[in-house]
Structure formats: structure tokens, C-alpha cells
Amino acid sequence: AQKVTQAQTEISVVEKEDVTLDCVYETRDTTYYLFWYKQPPSGELVFLIRRNSFDEQNEISGRYSWNFQKSTSSFNFTITASQVVDSAVYFCALSAYLSINAGNMLTFGGGTRLMVKP
Amino acid sequence: DTEVTQTPKHLVMGMTNKKSLKCEQHMGHRAMYWYKQKAKKPPELMFVYSYEKLSINESVPSRFSPECPNSSLLNLHLHALQPEDSALYLCASSPLLVSKNIQYFGAGTRLSVL
Numbered sequence: 001a002q003k004v005t006q007a008q009t010e011i012s013v014v015e016k017e018d019v020t021l022d023c024v025y026e027t028r029d030t031t032y033y034l035f036w037y038k039q040p041p042s043g044e045l046v047f048l049i050r051r052n053s054f055d056e057q058n059e060i061s062g063r064y065s066w067n068f069q070k071s072t073s074s075f076n077f078t079i080t081a082s083q084v085v086d087s088a089v090y091f092c093a094l095s096a097y098l099s100i101n102a103g104n105m106l107t108f109g110g111g112t113r114l115m116v117k118p
Numbered sequence: 119d120t121e122v123t124q125t126p127k128h129l130v131m132g133m134t135n136k137k138s139l140k141c142e143q144h145m146g147h148r149a150m151y152w153y154k155q156k157a158k159k160p161p162e163l164m165f166v167y168s169y170e171k172l173s174i175n176e177s178v179p180s181r182f183s184p185e186c187p188n189s190s191l192l193n194l195h196l197h198a199l200q201p202e203d204s205a206l207y208l209c210a211s212s213p214l215l216v217s218k219n220i221q222y223f224g225a226g227t228r229l230s231v232l
Contacts, residue, residue: 033219043206045161045223091160095219103149103168103212104219108160 002027004094006109013082014117021077021112023092029053033095034068034075035106040088051075082116089113121145124209124224132232133199139227141192141209150192151221152184153208161208167192168214199231 003026013019025034036048049059051068059066063080079086092109122143131137141150149168153161166174167186181203183195192209206228210221 035220037223042225043208043228044225045208045210047220047222050220103151103166103173103214104216104221105163105166105174106161106221111158111160 002029002032002094002096002107004092004107004109006090006092006112008112009110010113010115012115012117015084016081017116018078018080019082019114019116021079021090021092021114023075023077023109025073025075025092025094025109027094027096029096033104035093035095036066036075036077037091037093038088039091039111045091048077079114082114084116084118087114087116122209122211122222122224124207124227126227127225128228128230130230130232131196131199133201135199136195136197138196139194139207139209139229141194141211141224142190143211143222144190145211145222146189146213147211147222148189148214149212150186151210151212152192152194153210153223155206155208155226157205165194196229199229201231204229204231 005024032053034051037045039045056068065078067076089111091111093106095104125140151166152164155161163176164178165184170186181198185193206226208223208226210223212221
């Protein structure tokens with residue numbers, strides 16, 4: 001069974017602060033993928049990043065950075081110098097690959113609501 | 119282009135109505151998905167289609183009936199819904215290649231059942 005835990009349900013910061021969203025996962029698979037999605041109030045889930053289980057290299061994209069640590073089963077997301085437009089719900093997700101003909105299933109964490117105040 | 123288009127954006131229906139939700143993508147993805155999302159909860163998988171065939175049904179009640187008429191279109195037919203079925207319904211698509219298995223989501227249909 002797979003599980004994703006986002007312990008922080010809500011975080012409130014003031015603009016320009018740095019903020020880290022935590023994600024811890026459980027899986028018995030040796031090959032798996034981790035994702036972060038952003039869901040603004042409009043409802044659409046916006047893909048941010050995918051990381052496979054064999055690539056522990058951290059990644060930076062502009063103000064966003066991700067820290068994948070297999071030893072602690074964590075895939076944390078940091079926003080540097082947060083902005084009001086970053087306000088959204090952020091979901092961490094884990095993908096189980098079923099088969100070439102069955103697609104893949106995403107197991108989502110509960111989400112973290114980030115509020116960035118001006 | 120990573121666009122998945124869902125229509126309608128909002129839908130209000132009575133418990134005796136029949137309605138359909140529509141999802142369209144032109145990215146050549148051969149896997150398409152329906153999710154249900156209640157307020158302040160993560161999306162829950164309902165159905166997966168691969169190569170236009172139903173591959174996963176997560177024990178969804180029969181009042182929800184999916185259909186994949188071609189590789190670009192995915193429908194969700196609704197009949198005799200209950201008020202607790204009110205939610206945001208999200209469609210997604212992805213390639214079937216493991217190396218490219220990113221799911222791209224539409225903006226969803228907000229459904230209210232009266």
C-alpha cells in the first residue's frame with residue numbers, strides 16, 4: 001500500500017518569506033515517481049515537478065526548489081521569497097506504475113494550503 | 119501545449135436528471151482519468167482509460183458511467199445522482215510511457231446536485 005503524508009494542513013506567511021512544504025511517503029516499490037502539483041482557487045491542478053526514485057538530485061526552478069531524500073522518504077518543496085500569487089493548495093503525490101496498458105495511479109497527500117499575505 | 123479542456127465549468131442538476139461531463143485533450147495521450155475532489159480533500163481516482171478501454175474502476179457507483187469514444191475524448195455520464203456527489207470533477211491525461219508519465223489536469227467541472 002502506498003501513502004503520502006503532508007503534515008502541514010495550512011501555512012501562513014508574509015510576502016518575501018521563504019516557506020517549506022513537507023511531504024513524506026511510504027511505498028514498497030523500488031521504482032516510483034514523486035510529484036508536486038499546485039491547485040489555485042480556480043481548481044486546476046498545475047504540474048510542478050516529477051522526480052523518479054533513482055534520481056536524488058535536488059532541483060531548482062526559479063524561486064522553487066525540491067529536496068528529495070530517499071533515506072527519510074521525504075520530498076520537500078521550498079518557495080523562496082514567496083509572493084501572493086503562490087497562495088494555493090499544494091499536493092504531493094506518489095505514482096504506482098501498473099503496467100504499460102493500465103496507466104499510472106497517483107496517490108495524493110492531503111494537501112497543504114499556503115496563504116501568502118502582502 | 120499541455121491543455122486538457124473540460125466542459126461545462128459549472129453544473130447544477132436535480133437527482134432525477136441525466137447529464138454528461140466532457141473532457142478533451144489533443145496531446146496524443148493514450149491514458150485518461152476521472153477524479154472526484156470534495157472540498158478541502160485531495161482528488162480521488164474514479165476511472166482510468168488506456169487505449170480507449172476502461173482499465174481501472176475504483177468501485178465507483180453505477181450512477182457514474184464513463185465513456186471514451188476516441189483517443190481525444192472522455193465523457194462521464196451522470197444519472198440519478200445524490201447530493202453527496204456534489205464535488206469538483208477533474209479530468210486528466212498522460213502518456214502511457216513510464217518515462218513520461220505526467221498527468222495533466224483540466225480545470226474541472228463543479229457539480230452541485232440538488
